[in-house]
Amino acid sequence: SYQTSYASDDNWSGDVKRFEKAWNSQSNAFETTEIWSAKDKMPGWQNRKIMIAGNGNSGLMDFNWDNASSADTTGTLANLVSRDPDNAHVVDNLGKQRLEYLQGDRSGEGSIFRQRSGVLGDFYGSSPAVVSGPRYLINFTNRLEGNTAYTTFAEEVAGRTPRLYVGGNDGMLHGFNAQTGVEEFAFIPSAVFHKLNKLTGANYSHEFYVDGSPVVADVFNGTEWRTILVGTLKAGGKSIFALDITEPGSERLLWGFDDSSLPDDAEVKMGYSFSQPTIARLHTGTWTVVFGNGYESANNTNGKAALYIVDAMEGTLLKNLEVEGVDGIPNGLST
Numbered sequence: 123s124y125q126t127s128y129a130s131d132d133n134w135s136g137d138v139k140r141f142e143k144a145w146n147s148q149s150n151a152f153e154t155t156e157i158w159s160a161k162d163k164m165p166g167w168q169n170r171k172i173m174i175a176g177n178g179n180s181g182l183m184d185f186n187w188d189n190a191s192s193a194d195t196t197g198t199l200a201n202l203v204s205r206d207p208d209n210a211h212v213v214d215n216l217g218k219q220r221l222e223y224l225q226g227d228r229s230g231e232g233s234i235f236r237q238r239s240g241v242l243g244d245f246y247g248s249s250p251a252v253v254s255g256p257r258y259l260i261n262f263t264n265r266l267e268g269n270t271a272y273t274t275f276a277e278e279v280a281g282r283t284p285r286l287y288v289g290g291n292d293g294m295l296h297g298f299n300a301q302t303g304v305e306e307f308a309f310i311p312s313a314v315f316h317k318l319n320k321l322t323g324a325n326y327s328h329e330f331y332v333d334g335s336p337v338v339a340d341v342f343n344g345t346e347w348r349t350i351l352v353g354t355l356k357a358g359g360k361s362i363f364a365l366d367i368t369e370p371g372s373e374r375l376l377w378g379f380d381d382s383s384l385p386d387d388a389e390v391k392m393g394y395s396f397s398q399p400t401i402a403r404l405h406t407g408t409w410t411v412v413f414g415n416g417y418e419s420a421n422n423t424n425g426k427a428a429l430y431i432v433d434a435m436e437g438t439l440l441k442n443l444e445v446e447g448v449d450g451i452p453n454g455l456s457t
Contacts, residue, residue: 124252124300126288128244133237134328136244136290137161138298158303160296161240165305167226172294172308173373174199181375185225185310187218202315207323220322224293235322243292243321244328247356249335252300253349253367254284257340266403267342275340275347283370287351289332293318295353297367307373311353313361313380330357338367339401341409341434350376350434352411354395362395362413364437377437379430390428390444393418398457401434409434414455427455 123143128136138160146153164170174195176183183189190199203224204217219230226241256276263272284300285307293314297307310318314331334354340347349368355361360381366374381391393416400412415428425447431440447453 124250124286126245126248126250128246128291129239130244130328132239133326134244134291135161135239136242136246136292137240138242138245138250138286138288138296138303140300140303160298160303160305161242163303163305164226164241167222167228167241170226170308171306172225172310173375174310175312175375175378180373182309182373185221185308187221190217190221199315203319205319207320208325210319220319223322224318236324236326241292242296243290243294243331245288245290246330247333247335248289250286250288251336251338251351252284252286253338253351254282254300255280257338257349263340267407271342271345272340272347279349279368285367285370287336287338287367289334289336289353289355291329291331291333291358292321293331295332295336295351295365297370297373306370309353309363309365309373309375311355311359311361311363312378313355313359313363331355331359333358334362334395335398337399337401339409339434341401342403343409343435348435350401352399352401354397354399354413356396357394360392360394360416362399362411364411364434376435377432379432379437379439383432383437383439384442385439388428388442389424390415390426390442391418392416393454396456404431408440410440414457416456417454418452425449425451425453427453429455 123141125139140157143152143154172185173182174185203220204213206212223235231237286298286300289295294308333356337352351365351367363378364376395416397414411432427445429443
């Protein structure tokens, strides 16, 4: 079993642990043993694989100062992490150091930035998803699609390294090796860029970032099967994202969904993404992600909410099912 945790009295640190239960014939009882603690297994900050959205074939690029300042982010990320967390209007000269703090560099803790007991943030609301081999019954799935592609897929992923994915309020979705506890991958959604600087402040007051539980499924893209992960932010933001995690070490960003993904005349906008998505195959054979628009702010008082149906691989909106409520009262659709 796997256990996430957070410590509000310890600068909002967090941890993920693996436990195993075995029968002890001498004591005649089951005994639980801690196998690993991710907090103790973190790679050095310069060796971590932390990714953000990019324009390459994978849709991802390294989270570093050069990329934060590049044309791919139009300099926005570099500008945002260069702002004083106590006064966002003040741009200081600590942007690069602040970004390296987020990567895990602890050299400036206590003197310049917030002191941490570990580089992992709190795991408050996100439950972990474990990914190893195929997720479905092979023969049934082959009949569903009318081919033997799932047999091929199941053979290819049968031996892949098990991963544990969980969202953290350090701004990242983390991917840990489920056998060793070592972090092998992390992703920072663009929707939390604007408040990453707050994590470094000595006067940090807890905020939510990637607080939703990731949802994982195998989906058929028309020619082959892929394993995808859909992540939400809950109170951390008004966006969801999808990653192709079929091959550990070769992750791809598939899409992000927010207000910009909706038609201009949509009356319902994305709220905070509390809605846990469902990954489902439609009667048409198209694999989709289905989710509610979430909780909107009190400024949205047209009384409407919506259920969105999005293409699982492309992120395009296939259907926007708007729900009528009471005009003048804020509304939103959750799980």
